[in-house]
Amino acid sequence: QVQLVESGGGWVQAGGSLRLSCAAxxxxxxxxxxxxxxxxxxxxxxxxxxxxxxxxxxxxxxVKDRFTISRDNAKNTVYLQMNSLKPEDTGVYYCxxxxxxxxWGQGTxxxxxx
Numbered sequence: 415q416v417q418l419v420e421s422g423g424g425w426v427q428a429g430g431s432l433r434l435s436c437a438a439x440x441x442x443x444x445x446x447x448x449x450x451x452x453x454x455x456x457x458x459x460x461x462x463x464x465x466x467x468x469x470x471x472x473x474x475x476x477v478k479d480r481f482t483i484s485r486d487n488a489k490n491t492v493y494l495q496m497n498s499l500k501p502e503d504t505g506v507y508y509c510x511x512x513x514x515x516x517x518w519g520q521g522t523x524x525x526x527x528x
Contacts, residue, residue: 416440416517418509423522426499430526434494436509436519441490443467446512448485448492452524454505462507463494476502499526 417439426432434450442448449464449472463483464472471483480499485492492509504526509519 416445416511416513418511418517418519420507420509420519420522423507423524425525425527428500428526428528430499431495431497432499432524433496434507434509434522434524436492436494438490438492438511440513441487442485442492442511443487444513446514448512449510450483450492450494451508451510452503452505453508453521454502457505459508465492496524499524501526501528 419437422432422434445467447464447466450462451459452462453459462474462477463481465483465485480497482495506521507524508521511517
């Protein structure tokens, strides 16, 4: 069982920045991968960014060059730095880990106003 605690969401004006954090209850170096997903109202949940245990990165086209995923193994935490935020980035952001079984965080709301 892996527990995930997310933080860092909030309200920001377009062009602003936020940093999301996801703290895991296990050593993240053991995990196959970690990622951030988001779900906008009326839309399906989508992958925003992912990082494998080998450090391979993957980004949605819509966030490339604006968002950066990173991890701190010593803190068992993965981060999502979000810059140049746009109203279309609004949604609930979920942390996900692949430990052979997928685990999800509770979600954190990000609201970007125009």
